[in-house]
Amino acid sequence: MSLITSPRRYSLLLHSLVLSLLLSYSSVHVDGKKEKETLHRLPITGQADLVFKVGDNPCKVLKKYCKSLQPRFTYETCFSQLHPVAIQQLSQLWEKVRERLKVDETFFIDCEPIKYIGSSNGFSPGISVTAAPTTLNNGGSTATDTRNSSGIISEMLTYLKRAMAMDADALQTFNTRRNELKLTDSERYELYRKALLLLPNNLFVVDQFGLALMYIDYEAPARKLFSNAVSRGMWGNPLQRPVSKYVPGLTSLPWHDKTNYPFITRLESGYQDIKDELLSNLKERRHLFTEEAENLHVGGDWTELRLKSSGLGFLKHTEYFPKTMRHIENCGQDFTSIKFSAIQPGTHIRTHTGPTNERLRVHLTLIHNGGARIRVGTEWHTWEEGKAIIFDDSWEHEVIHTGDSIRAVLILDIWHPELPPSQRIVH
Numbered sequence: 001m002s003l004i005t006s007p008r009r010y011s012l013l014l015h016s017l018v019l020s021l022l023l024s025y026s027s028v029h030v031d032g033k034k035e036k037e038t039l040h041r042l043p044i045t046g047q048a049d050l051v052f053k054v055g056d057n058p059c060k061v062l063k064k065y066c067k068s069l070q071p072r073f074t075y076e077t078c079f080s081q082l083h084p085v086a087i088q089q090l091s092q093l094w095e096k097v098r099e100r101l102k103v104d105e106t107f108f109i110d111c112e113p114i115k116y117i118g119s120s121n122g123f124s125p126g127i128s129v130t131a132a133p134t135t136l137n138n139g140g141s142t143a144t145d146t147r148n149s150s151g152i153i154s155e156m157l158t159y160l161k162r163a164m165a166m167d168a169d170a171l172q173t174f175n176t177r178r179n180e181l182k183l184t185d186s187e188r189y190e191l192y193r194k195a196l197l198l199l200p201n202n203l204f205v206v207d208q209f210g211l212a213l214m215y216i217d218y219e220a221p222a223r224k225l226f227s228n229a230v231s232r233g234m235w236g237n238p239l240q241r242p243v244s245k246y247v248p249g250l251t252s253l254p255w256h257d258k259t260n261y262p263f264i265t266r267l268e269s270g271y272q273d274i275k276d277e278l279l280s281n282l283k284e285r286r287h288l289f290t291e292e293a294e295n296l297h298v299g300g301d302w303t304e305l306r307l308k309s310s311g312l313g314f315l316k317h318t319e320y321f322p323k324t325m326r327h328i329e330n331c332g333q334d335f336t337s338i339k340f341s342a343i344q345p346g347t348h349i350r351t352h353t354g355p356t357n358e359r360l361r362v363h364l365t366l367i368h369n370g371g372a373r374i375r376v377g378t379e380w381h382t383w384e385e386g387k388a389i390i391f392d393d394s395w396e397h398e399v400i401h402t403g404d405s406i407r408a409v410l411i412l413d414i415w416h417p418e419l420p421p422s423q424r425i426v427h
């Protein structure tokens with residue numbers, strides 16, 4: 001077998017590897033010294049086997065192995081190709097040898113162990129989750145002592161595995177159940193850690209695992225995870241992580257200058273009418289406003305009323321908002337979706353990202369008496385009644401409301417102005 005000479009051929013060889021799992025539980029004595037037990041062996045065609053032993057840090061083993069292949073392959077080529085393969089292999093051993101192999105999230109973040117930096121809820125990664133600890137933030141769920149967290153995690157993993165096998169229904173079920181179950185922070189952490197072992201290059205899974213880390217105050221490892229993902233080419237910026245559709249090449253800014261969007265002046269001129277209609281409907285038709293269902297916020301309360309959905313177009317209850325509809329029409333702008341969004345004091349919409357960078361999001365502020373703020377990227381802004389803001393919600397964002405009265409906005413999505421008309425297709 002000749003030596004592999006190009007990264008491309010190397011890649012082909014890796015993919016055609018006969019990947020076998022070898023487990024050896026025998027201890028070998030060499031010169032009277034007990035050698036570390038081999039737990040996993042990954043044969044690489046034409047090269048020495050990649051061997052993981054008890055107590056090894058798999059990431060360091062991989063790095064050392066890749067260095068040994070230099071200069072035939074660059075370190076980056078070797079690591080980026082072997083890393084996912086090795087993770088997949090090790091994931092199959094996960095439950096059996098987790099303790100002995102010391103496979104943990106450090107394997108895909110970097111080679112250093114995660115340092116516990118303290119958390120208000122006292123949750124420590126690595127704990128086994130059989131029942132949700134009651135001290136944990138449970139995202140408003142109705143968790144009781146009988147909640148079966150391991151059952152929930154294995155159910156969710158099953159859907160995810162089926163989705164990997166191109167089962168669209170399973171993917172749908174996964175998303176529905178994800179919202180229904182209102183995963184606790186520890187469940188979220190465990191689920192996506194396991195999912196990441198199965199799908200190390202999946203945008204959604206990487207994003208969710210990073211967010212799960214952030215929600216338990218593991219900000220630094222989460223940041224490393226996102227930076228690593230960017231260096232692997234998954235996104236263009238660690239703070240901008242659309243998981244459904246990423247269109248490269250569009251000017252990417254967390255905050256946009258509203259003076260570049262002339263329709264916004266016309267929208268702002270309708271502020272008082274729109275606010276009046278919102279207030280009267282909040283009073284007379286409260287039932288139209290529904291609870292946010294994606295388990296994105298903790299504390300407080302977050303309700304929405306949709307006027308236009310990206311898939312269904314304008315909805316029936318636009319009839320209760322005639323003036324609002326007229327002002328929207330006057331904008332002469334194609335809005336892909338439109339909704340009212342109201343949050344009560346005490347609401348924290350935790351860090352998350354929107355699904356795509358092909359749209360921008362406009363907020364027309366209808367009610368705000370102070371105390372609420374929003375971060376997009378690294379920059380915090382606030383709302384001012386009658387004024388609009390415009391940002392790219394594929395950038396990481398979060399909202400904190402510590403004021404003492406409701407904050408309500410009209411949210412309108414527009415196409416990114418640089419997206420060619422032929423690509424303006426709602427999903």
Ligand SMILES: *[C@@H]1O[C@H](CO)[C@@H](O)[C@H](O)[C@H]1NC(C)=O
Nearest residue numbers: 146148149150151152154155
């Ligand atoms: C929890 O779920 C697991 C996995 O589905 C199951 O094996 C176990 O019996 C369940 N435990 C309880 C107490 O229901």
